[in-house]
Amino acid sequence: MADLPIPSPEAAGNSPAPPSPLPVRRAPPRRRGGRPARLDRYMLAQLRAPLLAALPVLLLALLLERLLRLLDIAARTGGPLDLVVGMVVNLGPHYLGLAVPAAFFASIYVAVSRLGEAHELDAIWGTGLSLARLARPFVLLGLVLGLGGVGLYGYAQPYGRYAYRALYDAFIHAPWNVTVPAGVFTPVGSGVTVTADAAAPGGRVLQRVFVHQRHPDGTETVTTARRGQLEPTPEGGRIALLLEDGERLETLPDGRGRLTRFTEASALRDAALALPPFRPRGDDEREMLLDELWAGRAATGNAPPPATRIRSELHARLARAASLPLLALLAVPMGLAAQRSRRWHGAALAAVILVAYQHALQLGEALGDVGRVDPRPAIWGAWGIFAIFCLLVFRRANQHPSEGPFDAALEILDRGARSLGRALTPWRRAARRRRSLAAP
Structure with missing residues (x-):
């Protein structure tokens, strides 16, 4: 059987088939500035x-x-x-x-x-x-x-x-917790201090009471009593100290004094049980x-x-x-x-x-x-x-x-540190000798 002629692509009117493209590897994306993250x-x-x-x-x-x-x-x-x-x-x-x-x-x-x-x-x-x-x-x-x-x-x-x-x-x-421990000077208000030689459990019934109060006008009042009891006031929010069988010495700013003896008296009506609200924010620029x-x-x-x-x-x-x-x-x-x-x-x-x-x-x-x-x-x-x-x-x-x-400045610091170290060397050696002689 005779071989049949194979027509060329040009004779057939077709262009040669292009080769299959090879995969192209792209460079990884770089960040702005040309350096990776x-x-x-x-x-x-x-x-x-x-x-x-x-x-x-x-x-x-x-x-x-x-x-x-x-x-x-x-x-x-x-x-x-x-x-x-x-x-x-x-x-x-x-x-x-x-x-x-x-x-x-x-x-x-x-x-x-x-x-x-x-x-x-x-x-x-x-x-x-x-x-x-x-x-x-x-x-x-x-x-x-x-x-x-x-x-x-x-x-x-x-x-x-x-x-x-x-x-x-x-x-x-801080608001007072309405107790006075025995033998302790307890601040209970503005310028008021209370102490007692003995106190019942709870700290509200006191024996041999001492009260010192400093008033805004400079007057000082010292009150002593045989017995005292802490009770809330009817209006609420405040406390009163009811005293029995005592004396009150009032010293005026000019130095004059006045002594008063009493069978029953009250004190500390200005002692608050709660603090007033703090001022609003913004009074200070900070x-x-x-x-x-x-x-x-x-x-x-x-x-x-x-x-x-x-x-x-x-x-x-x-x-x-x-x-x-x-x-x-x-x-x-x-x-x-x-x-x-x-x-x-x-x-x-x-x-x-x-x-x-x-x-x-x-x-x-x-x-x-x-x-x-x-x-x-x-x-x-x-x-x-x-x-x-x-x-x-x-x-x-x-x-x-x-x-x-900063090399020049650091060099100056280095030289200063070395000079100080050399100056302290004799003192260190003397200190080591003293410690060695003092050791047993």
């Missing part, structure tokens, strides 16, 4: 542990100082401890506003210095990344904290401060919310609180919230410098810078409170100087990572 997650992971460790430690340290003072007042006045706990809780927003910036700065400082000591920064820079790219997640976190600071400084702190003052007023002027300060910034007159104090408080809160992103720009270069010197030297220098900035804000606010200067240029001028300083320092470190802007 993995680096941001890694840097934030390095920041997480120091931040979670520093924040509660600083907050508890600040609260502990105030707690000890409140417990001392409770021991002297006999105030209830449940009010102490409530006051400490309401002080949380105030001290949180101090602890968050310090913990945020310290955590970035520690994280960057650890990366430098482990040579991870060298590996990151070897890939072509800059310091600005490295610090981007820290700055973004600072912006988030700054927005949260607006809510903290503008709303949480005013409510917490007012609640603390209300509880403190109740703590200092208790006003951010929108209330904004609405009252243009007020005129000297009605409490004055408009000058309102404007100072408003701009001081906003400046403190706007300072949080700047801390990242300062902490990163200081963390780089810490790897070339002792870490505590950098921490001491950072503390000096931040304390000076905080005092500059407080000075502008105080001068604005008394009307000596306009608080806006005073407060925002201090913020602007600090912002320019942080930007210049970060720019210098970004251009020359191996030669940080």
Whole structure:
């Protein structure tokens, strides 16, 4: 059988079939800036542990100082401890506003210095990344904290401060529980103190009673009685002390005295069993919310609180919230410098810078409170100087990572510490010799 000719595609009038396309592998999408998000997650992971460790430690340290003072007042006045706990809780927003910036700065400082000591920064820079790219997640976190600071400084702190003052007023002027323990001087009202040599169970029937009362006009009254009994008054809400067989000595402001003997008498009709309601919020500008300060910034007159104090408080809160992103720009270069010197030297220098900035804000606010200067240029001028300083320092470190802007200052601290150590060496040796000779 003869082979049949196969017509060519051109003869058949058809074009050649195209080859099957091969699958094309596309490059993974990159974030804006040309770098993956993995680096941001890694840097934030390095920041997480120091931040979670520093924040509660600083907050508890600040609260502990105030707690000890409140417990001392409770021991002297006999105030209830449940009010102490409530006051400490309401002080949380105030001290949180101090602890968050310090913990945020310290955590970035520690994280960057650890990366430098482990040579991870060298590996990151070897890939072509800059310091600005490295610090981007820290700055973004600072912006988030700054927005949260607006809510903290503008709303949480005013409510917490007012609640603390209300509880403190109740703590200092705690209502009397209508009992007088034997042998104890018990304050039962404004300027009134009661004690008794013996008391029946319940503390309302007293034997050999002593009452001292100081009146607003300067008159003092001392009353002693063989027997006394505490009873509520008919109008309610107040207590009376019914006395039997006693004497009352009244001393006038001019020194004259008057002695009265009685068979039956009453005292303490002014002793209240319940506290009057605390004043409304807003008498102090630090208790006003951010929108209330904004609405009252243009007020005129000297009605409490004055408009000058309102404007100072408003701009001081906003400046403190706007300072949080700047801390990242300062902490990163200081963390780089810490790897070339002792870490505590950098921490001491950072503390000096931040304390000076905080005092500059407080000075502008105080001068604005008394009307000596306009608080806006005073407060925002201090913020602007600090912002320019942080930007210049970060720019210098970004251009020359191996030669940080704080190297010279840290070198001076190193030399000073070494000189101090050499000066103290003979004293340490003498102390060790004395201890060795005194040992048995």
